[in-house]
Amino acid sequence: MTTEASRGxxxxxxxxxxxxxxxxxxxxxxxxxxxxxxxxRSLYRDLVLVRRIDLEAVALQRQGExxxxxxxxxxxxxxxxxxxxxxxVDMAFPTYREHGVAWCRDVDPVKLLGLFRGVNHxxxxxxxxxxxxxxxxxxxxxxxxxxxxxxxxxxxxxxxTIAYFGDxxxxxxxxxxxxxxASVFNAPIVFFCQNNQWAxxxxxxxxxxxxxxxxxxxxxxxxxxxxxNDVFACLAVTRKALEAARTGQGPTLIEAFTYRMGAxxxxxxxxxxxxxxxxxxxxxxxxxxxxxxxxxxxxxxxQAFFDAVDGEAAQLGADLRRRCLAMPDPEPLAIxxxxxxxxxxxxxxxxxxxxxxxxxxxx
Amino acid sequence: xxxxxxxxxxxxxxxxxxxxxxxxxxxxxxxGKLGGVFRVTDGLQKDFGEDRVIDTPLxxxxxxxxAIGLALRGYRPVCEIQFDGFVFPAADxxxxxxxxxxxxxxxxxxxxxxxxxxxxxxxxxxEHHSESPEAYFTHTAGLRVVACSNPADAYTMIQQAIRSxxxxxxxxxxxxxxxxxxxxxxxxxWWPPLHAAKVVRPGTDATLLAYGPMxxxxxxxxxxxxxxxxxxxxxxxxxxxxxxxPLVLESARRTGRVVVVHEAPVNNGFGAELAARITEQxxxxxxxxxxxxxxxxxxxxxxxxxxxYLPDLDRVLDAVDRAFGY
Ligand SMILES: Cc1ncc(C[n+]2csc(CCOP(=O)(O)OP(=O)(O)O)c2C)c(N)n1
Ligand SMILES: [Mg+2]
Numbered sequence: 001m002t003t004e005a006s007r008g009x010x011x012x013x014x015x016x017x018x019x020x021x022x023x024x025x026x027x028x029x030x031x032x033x034x035x036x037x038x039x040x041r042s043l044y045r046d047l048v049l050v051r052r053i054d055l056e057a058v059a060l061q062r063q064g065e066x067x068x069x070x071x072x073x074x075x076x077x078x079x080x081x082x083x084x085x086x087x088x089v090d091m092a093f094p095t096y097r098e099h100g101v102a103w104c105r106d107v108d109p110v111k112l113l114g115l116f117r118g119v120n121h122x123x124x125x126x127x128x129x130x131x132x133x134x135x136x137x138x139x140x141x142x143x144x145x146x147x148x149x150x151x152x153x154x155x156x157x158x159x160x161t162i163a164y165f166g167d168x169x170x171x172x173x174x175x176x177x178x179x180x181x182a183s184v185f186n187a188p189i190v191f192f193c194q195n196n197q198w199a200x201x202x203x204x205x206x207x208x209x210x211x212x213x214x215x216x217x218x219x220x221x222x223x224x225x226x227x228x229n230d231v232f233a234c235l236a237v238t239r240k241a242l243e244a245a246r247t248g249q250g251p252t253l254i255e256a257f258t259y260r261m262g263a264x265x266x267x268x269x270x271x272x273x274x275x276x277x278x279x280x281x282x283x284x285x286x287x288x289x290x291x292x293x294x295x296x297x298x299x300x301x302x303q304a305f306f307d308a309v310d311g312e313a314a315q316l317g318a319d320l321r322r323r324c325l326a327m328p329d330p331e332p333l334a335i336x337x338x339x340x341x342x343x344x345x346x347x348x349x350x351x352x353x354x355x356x357x358x359x360x361x362x363x
Numbered sequence: 364x365x366x367x368x369x370x371x372x373x374x375x376x377x378x379x380x381x382x383x384x385x386x387x388x389x390x391x392x393x394x395g396k397l398g399g400v401f402r403v404t405d406g407l408q409k410d411f412g413e414d415r416v417i418d419t420p421l422x423x424x425x426x427x428x429x430a431i432g433l434a435l436r437g438y439r440p441v442c443e444i445q446f447d448g449f450v451f452p453a454a455d456x457x458x459x460x461x462x463x464x465x466x467x468x469x470x471x472x473x474x475x476x477x478x479x480x481x482x483x484x485x486x487x488x489x490e491h492h493s494e495s496p497e498a499y500f501t502h503t504a505g506l507r508v509v510a511c512s513n514p515a516d517a518y519t520m521i522q523q524a525i526r527s528x529x530x531x532x533x534x535x536x537x538x539x540x541x542x543x544x545x546x547x548x549x550x551x552x553w554w555p556p557l558h559a560a561k562v563v564r565p566g567t568d569a570t571l572l573a574y575g576p577m578x579x580x581x582x583x584x585x586x587x588x589x590x591x592x593x594x595x596x597x598x599x600x601x602x603x604x605x606x607x608x609p610l611v612l613e614s615a616r617r618t619g620r621v622v623v624v625h626e627a628p629v630n631n632g633f634g635a636e637l638a639a640r641i642t643e644q645x646x647x648x649x650x651x652x653x654x655x656x657x658x659x660x661x662x663x664x665x666x667x668x669x670x671x672y673l674p675d676l677d678r679v680l681d682a683v684d685r686a687f688g689y
Contacts, residue, residue, distance in 0.1 A: 066487060066668055067487045067488065067489065068488070092423060094491075102450060114665075115489055115490075115665070116489065117667070118489070118665045118666030118667040118668075118669075119665055119667050120665050121489075121662075121665055136448075136490060136491050137449065137451075137491055138421055138449075139446065154376050166675060168420075168421035169421065170419060170579070171420035171421045171422040172422050172424070172426070172452065173424050174452070199392075199421050200393045200397065200400070201393045201395070201396055201397035201418075201419070202392065202393060202395075202418050206418050206420060207418075207420050207421065215448060233460065250524075267400075268400075272396060272397050272398070273396040273397050281418060329667050330664075330665065330668055331666055332671040334664075334668065335659055335661050335664045335668050335671060335672055336661055338658070339660075339661045339662065346660050347660065347661070350660055350661075351657050354659070354671075357678075357681065361677075
């Protein structure tokens with residue numbers, strides 16, 4: 001009962017790439033990008049800083065300061081490239097792993113930690129950043145993103161939404177429904193799928209027999225696969241798709257082909273289901289190293305620049321740690337806050353009862 | 364006798380069921396090589412193959428919907444829902460199809476599907492990983508709903524659930540997965556029926572009704588109450604639908620005071636059904652109203668607050684105090 005891999009497969013998928021793993025710039029007829037040395041240095045800085053945030057969070061979890069953490073290691077280029085393609089008016093709907101996109105949306109990294117530390121379920125104001133709360137239930141947010149895009153349409157605004165999700169999520173009913181809605185309503189949305197090859201322990205073959213970007217054609221909109229470890233390509237492809245969305249050309253599915261270099265989360269043990277050589281192969285395609293190589297080779301940055309970024313990263317990490325530890329625990333009665341937007345009799349009753357109960361201990 | 368953790372007991376129970384009946388299948392997310400995120404299916408794929416232990420696509424509605432199809436074809440699927448909060452994408456298939464199809468077919472169709480759900484809080488998890496959704500399912504006719512609280516029950520109940528010709532929603536107390544007990548795996552004579560409740564600690568002054576993760580909490584409360592000179596009876600319901608009513612009512616009549624304890628919100632929780640039934644049938648025996656200790660009527664809070672949300676020993680004893688206050 002094994003699947004015949006050949007059935008349903010077509011020509012090998014094309015991958016949009018503008019920067020090779022060795023740091024060579026390559027041209028692509030449809031996706032070119034004009035980046036100044038300053039732009040590239042800035043992208044490099046983003047990549048390094050979000051990796052540092054991530055590493056610090058993993059360390060904080062190991063030391064018991066966070067309950068769990070979902071690492072973005074290996075996916076920095078997909079997130080910074082797509083995140084930097086967004087304009088202020090665009091709206092992003094993340095999963096639980098989009099720390100790099102959050103960075104691009106100016107969400108203070110310490111605010112990302114609240115959910116993982118267990119002090120709140122969100123921690124930032126989505127409206128302030130045009131960056132929605134993290135969504136843990138796989139796929140749900142893709143429908144929210146489409147609905148939001150339908151609102152943009154009805155407002156006659158020049159903006160787009162972007163929905164983030166993983167390779168595993170593409171199996172969910174919600175995600176498939178979101179494709180249908182986006183297509184039927186020609187919604188201004190970009191579906192940004194980070195195919196990091198794994199959904200916890202399940203490899204992509206458990207979700208799909210065809211490359212994920214090809215799913216789009218069945219729904220009636222373009223799909224494109226991009227080198228998810230190439231920040232230039234992710235930026236170029238996402239920019240173009242967002243622009244298409246803003247100008248009434250409807251949805252695009254982008255499959256960012258990348259790799260989850262760490263465990264699924266800090267509670268996962270990948271040695272149970274994947275071989276170490278896979279990681280070694282992907283390390284050669286590291287999203288940061290290739291930008292560094294490019295900058296070096298083209299003499300667009302010197303050692304002083306790289307040292308300065310490293311110094312900034314170290315400081316950011318230390319600062320994040322300090323502010324994580326300083327995060328106050330929520331008050332017990334906060335359990336009852338914001339459940340309803342207007343006063344609610346049962347809430348008031350339970351809050352009062354619980355306050356009296358706690359008072360009893362104080363005495 | 365073998366010492367087993369609750370998760371291992373489930374694993375051994377499923378292994379036994381798979382050996383006994385080639386139609387038994389395991390399906391779910393990450394149940395294969397990983398052995399499930401709680402390792403409950405550890406090693407089963409290795410021993411029974413990928414056709415019988417199926418890593419499914421990431422889609423809960425798909426898991427239950429295809430399990431129904433497999434059951435129509437004579438299989439007995441045991442579905443793992445990775446966490447309580449993720450059963451909701453499958454709610455449509457469970458409520459509109461799984462629960463009702465046998466009745467619609469006038470008995471021609473049997474759907475021996477087991478839906479395993481790790482439930483409850485207390486493990487410091489992020490949202491959707493600590494829910495107690497049992498009332499949604501006890502409210503749905505056509506489903507049998509059970510909850511194990513300890514390794515021995517886990518071992519027997521999972522096998523009985525798999526043997527049941529009806530769909531069974533099987534709740535597993537995730538914070539008790541690692542608790543161990545000695546289990547007699549050689550004989551089935553000691554097995555209680557799947558839907559029998561059990562007096563796990565006899566007492567005379569009040570009855571605590573619990574299931575799943577709260578049974579242990581109630582046992583601790585009963586021990587603590589002893590110091591105050593109160594003798595609490597603790598009943599592990601084990602089965603919520605059907606309910607072992609005779610056992611519950613007998614205890615209620617004898618002690619005259621009942622406190623129901625569950626993690627799920629008190630408001631519209633399973634305790635409300637118990638309270639109503641006991642009140643209807645034991646009214647003249649009761650010294651106090653049936654009281655309930657449970658979660659608040661709020662979403663499950665961030666983990667730093669869960670110790671306040673979850674009923675603990677103090678909250679249970681507080682309810683007992685109130686029962687004696689009448
Ligand atoms: C509806 C639902 N089912 C199951 C889970 C448990 N779960 C969390 S992450 C995950 C895998 C997700 O894989 P993918 O979509 O590829 O995203 P990645 O984690 O790789 O970024 C699963 C099964 C969940 N969060 N939501
Ligand atoms: Mg993935």
